Structures are given as C-alpha cells and as structure tokens.
Amino acid sequence: MGNRTQAQRDAITVEIGYALVTAAFLAAALFCLVAAPVLVFDLSGPAARALLIAAATAACLGFTTRVVRVLWRFGANTTGRPSGPGRTSPDA
Template sequence: MAADPRARRDAVTVEISYAAVSGALLAALVYFAVVAPTWVWDLSGGTAGVLKAVASVLAALAFAARAATLLVRLGTTLKSTAARR
C-alpha cells in the first residue's frame, strides 16, 4: 500500500468497490446458473418458484462470501502494512 494517506484511502476505496462489483457479478452468475433450467426446460409452477428462491439465497451467499473474502484480505494487507511502518 502507498505511504501517502490519500493514496492509501484511494486504494481502500478501489478495493471496496472491487469487492462490491465482483460480488455482484458472481451473484448474478450464480443466480442465472440456477434459474436457467426453468427457461431451458420451460419449467413452471412450484418447481420454477423453488429454483428462483434457491437461486436468490445462493446468489446472496455468493455475494457475501466474495465481498467478505476480499475485505478480510484487504484488512490483513492493511495490518501488515501498518506493522512494517
């Protein structure tokens, strides 16, 4: 990380933005991967509803896991950088 406080703050902002965007993209990918069979096989009714509910839960978990992983890594990096000073 940069020594300048503004550069460090900017780097943290970029990392947080990256965590949010990559988490959102992963969530969308997971959602559409689970819901796609409802379109391919023209499922309807209860099966489609269950798949959509499962897809929503899995997408939320994927987002949370991706964002948390990146933010924990950022925190570890910041701590190790601060310890070297």
C-alpha cells in the first residue's frame, strides 16, 4: 500500500463519492426507463412484476458497472501514465 499524502487520500475520497453519486443517478434513470411501461400502459400482474424485476436488475448492473469503471479509470490514472490526450508524463 505505501504511505499516501493527504492530497492523495482526499483525491481517493472525492473519486469514490463521484462514483457513488453518478452511479446512483444512472441506476435511478435505468430503473425509471425500464419500469416506465408499467405506469404508462397501466400494467398489472405478471407483466408488471417481470418489468419491475428487469428494472431492478438493470439498475443494479448499471450501478455496479459505473462504480467499477470510474474507480478502475482512477486507479489507472494514478500509475504514472498520462491522464488524458495532450497531457504528457514527466520524464523519469
């Protein structure tokens, strides 16, 4: 693990917060998008249940995928490689 500076710990905390907040918005949007036909078409019974299960599944998968992608990219950018196009890494 090694010793981390306060700035590095703060950056990790901010990145985790960003990942969780954006993942929550994505999950809510996915749930609403998939579950919308239940309200729009006034569905009930097995069709409504199946759509709500699909909506919950899509929301969970979207949330997990977003968190993993954001944190994976953050980890990749802290390994000393350039963090984006046009940026250069200092010569060692």
